[in-house]
Amino acid sequence: MRPTTKDLAKAAGVSLATVDRVLNDRTGVREDTVRRVSEAIEKIGFLRNISAANLARSKSYRFLFLLPRSGDQFLAEVLAKISEANSAFGSEAMRAEVAQIHESDPHQIANFLESLNPDTVDGVAIMAPESPQVRDAKLRLEQRGIETVSFISGQIRAGADLAAEDFIGIDNHAAGATAGRLMGRFLDRKPGKVLVIAETMHARDSLERRLGFDEVIGADYPYLTVLPSLETHGEAERTDRILSATFARNPDIAGVYILSSEARVPLQSVTQLTQAGHRLVIAHERTPFTEAALLSRQIDALITQDPGHLVRSALRILRARCDRREVLASQEKIRIEILFAENL
Amino acid sequence: MRPTTKDLAKAAGVSLATVDRVLNDRTGVREDTVRRVSEAIEKIGFLRNISAANLARSKSYRFLFLLPRSGDQFLAEVLAKISEANSAFGSEAMRAEVAQIHESDPHQIANFLESLNPDTVDGVAIMAPESPQVRDAKLRLEQRGIETVSFISGQIRAGADLAAEDFIGIDNHAAGATAGRLMGRFLDRKPGKVLVIAETMHARDSLERRLGFDEVIGADYPYLTVLPSLETHGEAERTDRILSATFARNPDIAGVYILSSEARVPLQSVTQLTQAGHRLVIAHERTPFTEAALLSRQIDALITQDPGHLVRSALRILRARCDRREVLASQEKIRIEILFAENL
DNA sequence: ACGGGGATGAGGTACGTACCTCAAAAATCC
DNA sequence: GGATTTTTGAGGTACGTACCTCATCCCCGT
Numbered sequence A, B: 001m002r003p004t005t006k007d008l009a010k011a012a013g014v015s016l017a018t019v020d021r022v023l024n025d026r027t028g029v030r031e032d033t034v035r036r037v038s039e040a041i042e043k044i045g046f047l048r049n050i051s052a053a054n055l056a057r058s059k060s061y062r063f064l065f066l067l068p069r070s071g072d073q074f075l076a077e078v079l080a081k082i083s084e085a086n087s088a089f090g091s092e093a094m095r096a097e098v099a100q101i102h103e104s105d106p107h108q109i110a111n112f113l114e115s116l117n118p119d120t121v122d123g124v125a126i127m128a129p130e131s132p133q134v135r136d137a138k139l140r141l142e143q144r145g146i147e148t149v150s151f152i153s154g155q156i157r158a159g160a161d162l163a164a165e166d167f168i169g170i171d172n173h174a175a176g177a178t179a180g181r182l183m184g185r186f187l188d189r190k191p192g193k194v195l196v197i198a199e200t201m202h203a204r205d206s207l208e209r210r211l212g213f214d215e216v217i218g219a220d221y222p223y224l225t226v227l228p229s230l231e232t233h234g235e236a237e238r239t240d241r242i243l244s245a246t247f248a249r250n251p252d253i254a255g256v257y258i259l260s261s262e263a264r265v266p267l268q269s270v271t272q273l274t275q276a277g278h279r280l281v282i283a284h285e286r287t288p289f290t291e292a293a294l295l296s297r298q299i300d301a302l303i304t305q306d307p308g309h310l311v312r313s314a315l316r317i318l319r320a321r322c323d324r325r326e327v328l329a330s331q332e333k334i335r336i337e338i339l340f341a342e343n344l
Numbered sequence C: 001a002c003g004g005g006g007a008t009g010a011g012g013t014a015c016g017t018a019c020c021t022c023a024a025a026a027a028t029c030c
Numbered sequence D: 001g002g003a004t005t006t007t008t009g010a011g012g013t014a015c016g017t018a019c020c021t022c023a024t025c026c027c028c029g030t
Helices: A005-012 A016-023 A031-044 A050-057 A073-088 A106-114 A132-143 A172-186 A204-220 A236-249 A264-273 A288-295 A307-322 B005-012 B016-023 B031-044 B050-057 B073-088 B106-114 B132-143 B172-186 B204-220 B236-249 B264-273 B288-295 B307-322
Strands: A061-068 A094-101 A123-126 A147-151 A192-198 A224-226 A253-258 A280-284 A301-304 A337-339 B061-068 B094-101 B123-126 B147-151 B192-198 B224-226 B253-258 B280-284 B301-304 B337-339
Touching: A005 A016, A005 A031, A016 A031, A050 B050, A061 A073, A061 A106, A061 A147, A061 A307, A073 A094, A073 A288, A073 A307, A094 A106, A094 A307, A106 A123, A106 A132, A123 A132, A123 A307, A132 A147, A147 A307, A172 A204, A172 A253, A172 A280, A172 A301, A172 B172, A192 A204, A192 A236, A204 A224, A236 A264, A253 A264, A264 A280, A264 A288, A288 A301, A337 B337, B005 B016, B005 B031, B016 B031, B061 B073, B061 B106, B061 B147, B061 B307, B073 B094, B073 B288, B073 B307, B094 B106, B094 B307, B106 B123, B106 B132, B123 B132, B123 B307, B132 B147, B147 B307, B172 B204, B172 B253, B172 B280, B172 B301, B192 B204, B192 B236, B204 B224, B236 B264, B253 B264, B264 B280, B264 B288, B288 B301
Parallel strands: A061 A094, A061 A123, A123 A147, A192 A224, A192 A253, A253 A280, A280 A301, B061 B094, B061 B123, B123 B147, B192 B224, B192 B253, B253 B280, B280 B301
Antiparallel strands: A301 A337, B301 B337
């Protein structure tokens, strides 16, 4: 049997009340006594029963996902996983809600965060481009007792030694490098051009992917030329236009790297402009669309992160923070997955 | 506030005692009343508070991993993750233990399973080659109220429609196919031979990987010749011998696929016999050794499954079975991961 | 209308922890 | 040494569920 607070009290030679005072950081306990209890905790291997504690406290956790409004399929997957997590974690007294805000306006995001009430929300997972306003708002949230994490994008600095728990998502530089490696190895060893298509290059995520991509190509596949990034702005017409122009000017494009999460618009143009899949295409994120494209060989490889894992990880980390508990780092590491038709 | 049994009783117009009888499948309730309670459950969205239930029952879950004795590094990783899971799930009243048995003797395994006591063990994750004896022993265990799952290897039939919860691990056919795809795309499009090295081809896992590998190579890269599988039996000396002989006879080996989980022995031979990494090497499982080999370019790609995920998945599935709960299928799907130096 | 038996209700205790009150003991101060 | 403050103990209630007992009710067949 696991030792209980009663056992702990006996082992420490104090009463239950004092054990409670020590465990919950209440005042009015001599330092000496605290030490005796702490030693007893070590000695008998006492572990607080969190279920019982939450029951007694009748505590439940309310978390919020702050997501952009943009309607791409990857975001839809994330939303689906959030509602899935809600039913899965339902019996554990956690509830996740969603708020969607225009990502382009840092002020609006900051205002929204400012308006959150610690009585209504225990933690927020924020998916938003980094900006000083949002960073400040996050700090203030934490001061007011609301836990926060950066979700998928918007970390302060990738590759820095920021704790895994502060940012939930992949290292975009590494993701770009992985794309670069695949591109380099899949293409024949002869000169050619590589096209990079993004929704916008203003997002740090896109920049980092591009950087990682270029690094690998530059170092190991110097015979490949990576063209300047084309920006679709999510508009089908514009995409068609600039892609036809680019393909016309560069008949020797051997590979295409679509680095934004919405591959649909650019891929449709690329497919039209290219004969019978003889151009290597690498894209990001698994959605019903990209999955189908992978199976029909319109896409050769997909670099993804698991939205279900992202969501659950965010919830587990927020919850651990609320409980002032450690998380299992290896479980929360979001992997850069590579998908072919074979390992879908 | 989440509805409690009290609310449920009120909503169903019955007493707490009857609610309890219905919820816990006790006898002495009219069918009609059961229906009324069930309807009330739907109506008010009642969800049993599992923490409170386990607390009341003072139930804790004791699970067992039955693993082979063989000391390869992948197994060591699994063992490490089991002890990690023990500390992570410690506060949730689950404990995982390990028993290691010679995998070669189905009788011994069956005997061991037979000896398990439902009072001591709630569930077992079994990693063992399939055999009629073990299959029977599993059935008997389940009859005696001990839950079982196949772990990593030993599933009855891969690709069949067996529920995800019965087998925890990757589809080895797909893993082999993924290796085949990588091999085919990474090699230049010119004739060459591919060497396949296994510890033994008697295991179904190895056979399936080989099958998947051959299928892809045969279909899409007909100019490649896959040599018969070499078996190392885990012996360094023997491996050295047969590999030098094979390389001497086949100077045009362009790629090597090491399909067993212990890549160390064959890789050391391959490295010695090959000049400066101009031979493509694909291996399985991430271990300290293969990781280092990937970084030093002795291995070009690694196909892996996450041991931490395997362990946690096994525990979650066993636990859900004990609680007669559904699992979140998407969380328990073990992915076939592809690793390069870039996405380690 | 009666007995029998199954169905139901009322109420209790327990699980391990949180949080409260009040009294008693111990340490501190002057 | 006495008064004051701080620390500690004892005991209670609560959380949501499980599991137990006993009393009562209703329905059935006769």
